[in-house]
Amino acid sequence: MNIEQRHGVNGAAMNGPAINGAGSRGPDPCANCDARPHSVCAAIDDTDLQRLASVAVVQHYEPGQSFIVEGDPAEFFFNITGGTARLYKLLPDGRRQITGFSHQGDFLGLAVSKTYGFSAEAIDRVHLCRFSRPKMYSLLADFPALEKRLLATAGNELMAAQEQMLLLGRKTARERLASLLIRLSDEPARCAPPKTRINLAMTRTDIADYLGLTIETISRTFTRLRTDRLIGLPSIAEVVILDRPRLAKIADGDELDA
Amino acid sequence: MNIEQRHGVNGAAMNGPAINGAGSRGPDPCANCDARPHSVCAAIDDTDLQRLASVAVVQHYEPGQSFIVEGDPAEFFFNITGGTARLYKLLPDGRRQITGFSHQGDFLGLAVSKTYGFSAEAIDRVHLCRFSRPKMYSLLADFPALEKRLLATAGNELMAAQEQMLLLGRKTARERLASLLIRLSDEPARCAPPKTRINLAMTRTDIADYLGLTIETISRTFTRLRTDRLIGLPSIAEVVILDRPRLAKIADGDELDA
DNA sequence: CCCTCGTCTTGATTCACATCAAGGTATGAC
DNA sequence: GTCATACCTTGATGTGAATCAAGACGAGGG
Known part of the structure; x- marks a missing residue:
């Protein structure tokens, strides 16, 4: 840790x-x-x-x-x-x-x-x-x-x-990261449509400490979401959401596999 | 349920x-x-x-x-x-x-x-x-x-x-249960001294779902705290705190081993 | 009393994530 | 440019808690 x-x-x-x-x-x-x-x-x-x-x-x-x-x-x-x-x-x-x-x-x-x-x-x-x-x-x-x-x-x-308690107590690493990305994409626009492109102000360490995981797990999970074509990672601080509906289902713990 | x-x-x-x-x-x-x-x-x-x-x-x-x-x-x-x-x-x-x-x-x-x-x-x-x-x-x-x-x-x-987020994100099973017991012992007495004897209104399943664990882990952790002479378990719904200072240290993540 | 049912405990095994370890990449200083 | 320093990624291995699987205990009913 x-x-x-x-x-x-x-x-x-x-x-x-x-x-x-x-x-x-x-x-x-x-x-x-x-x-x-x-x-x-x-x-x-x-x-x-x-x-x-x-x-x-x-x-x-x-x-x-x-x-x-x-x-x-x-x-x-x-x-x-x-x-x-x-x-x-x-x-x-x-x-x-x-x-x-x-x-x-x-x-x-x-x-x-x-x-x-x-x-x-x-x-x-x-x-x-x-x-x-x-x-x-x-x-x-x-x-x-x-x-x-x-x-x-x-x-x-x-x-x-x-x-967040639900996330920390009961969600998998994949579900946690998906939840964060969905939240960040919804966030600053109070009533506007969700963003597709997210700019990460925080580091991987911050994300890990927010989601109750380690940086290695964050990194691997990002990679996995990318290879699954759910997100794109154009740069280290940017995330593009490619398949929002599926990402949202994962975030809500509503996806048969993982 | x-x-x-x-x-x-x-x-x-x-x-x-x-x-x-x-x-x-x-x-x-x-x-x-x-x-x-x-x-x-x-x-x-x-x-x-x-x-x-x-x-x-x-x-x-x-x-x-x-x-x-x-x-x-x-x-x-x-x-x-x-x-x-x-x-x-x-x-x-x-x-x-x-x-x-x-x-x-x-x-x-x-x-x-x-x-x-x-x-x-x-x-x-x-x-x-x-x-x-x-x-x-x-x-x-x-x-x-x-x-x-x-x-x-x-x-x-x-x-x-x-x-609770700190507990769910970063504490071990032992630390989580110790935290719960310390909290329960402090609880109803707003300014009174902490109780030594706790009556558990909730089941093991409730405790598990509160601490982000499973009932088996709760049971094992109770047993371990008992064999370590930190608590007594006179009945299934009762806990007696035997060594409050050490239990509190464990709860706060302040104990070298585990 | 015995039987059932729900809850708890204990043991064996598995697995998701942590830890340990190495290498890659970007940025800024010089 | 080189070097140093963060930070990130990937791989190998370890481990704490989950899962799977019996039993044990206790309360309630017949």
Whole structure:
């Protein structure tokens, strides 16, 4: 398994995230935020954006930097405005389980606990807004619509988590990878048709730790899906879905053989 | 496994759940509800209990009866007032993953979706309150404290789900069972000291489907924990924890051998 | 009491995936 | 260009848990 130490990124970028007070990058950052329509912030009216902006702190993280550490005091909530992050938990010997990937519009830190229950790390360059807990709570008190939206978000994440438990507890390697590919192809287009071409932001190691497998098994399973003409692999970070119906059946555990 | 829906089983109790309009079993059912302190209903003041009672429908289910079916229209929310239920998802070929067990005070149905994303079944005799979605939403609108409480609940469930993903994706059989036993020993006593004696409401099959294993592996692992003097098994449904510190270390993946 | 049925335990064997090991490929530094 | 470094792929082998197969135990019924 993956017991070896994971390396950080070297260079000045590791000396801390770039921080901007919300006021420091334009007249009204929230008004121009392209993540707002996709995020819980959409619950707040245009007229109240000043208030929202006043409690948000904009931050940027380089690939590999972590911005939530499991066990640390849970001081902040986060809202991803760009890039992709991985959320994960570790066992003492280094075994890692990635519990999810967060993208533009995702809200992190819902768990009401003294400390964070997971860690979060930037995969590519991540942009986010940070909210201190007290300020977030006062925001919630003032904007019931925000709370409603958060509740809906939490419900959706709960459903996704149950789906992932089914995957981890009961699906084969082939079914797991097929599930991931189907999900990724559906993902960013909220209502649009599923994509045929997928760009993998994450590495094979990330995929393995997300699906509860090893990189070798991921690699072999990719190869097998390709030789079965279900997918194409034009480059290492790209997947083309060639036979979506069959891939979807495999993902749902609905395929006689394997 | 599917005993429910059978008309003509003997005894009136099996002809569907017993239903009481909230008003039909006493002057103020919510005021006397022993689940209220442990549930989201605690967010509602004594003075507003009439309102709460007016939207709740009390129901009872016999062992094996299901009250949520995955894929059915999600018309209701549920609040367990007594007994234990299993929540699960199925694959077409019958593979089952139990995503959790619900007890007194647990709230079900948070996911905001047209249809239920999981099924729920009574293990022993289950008592619950049922809320129709529209009525629940109007209740939420009138009692912001209720919404806050639901959000907190959802956050906790999300944390539990992440913990379970770690278990299913990365822990060994021994670690999984140890984790379950530690959790069960902590469970009902919210702040009280952990129990030494655990009563298993669920069968070996339930445990297996919860931990992503088979009954044979569960049985062997129980035996092994017993021969290692970590637990005692006075009867088939009882477990006594003999060496909690070591069991907890195993559960956390913190034990050199196995 | 014995018999049945459902559940649990134990043993023998198999298998899917992990581990160990080697080589291939892409990228950036120099 | 060469070299170094990640990262990925493929092959050989090992192993933890699944599967297959008996039995054992306990509760309930006749």
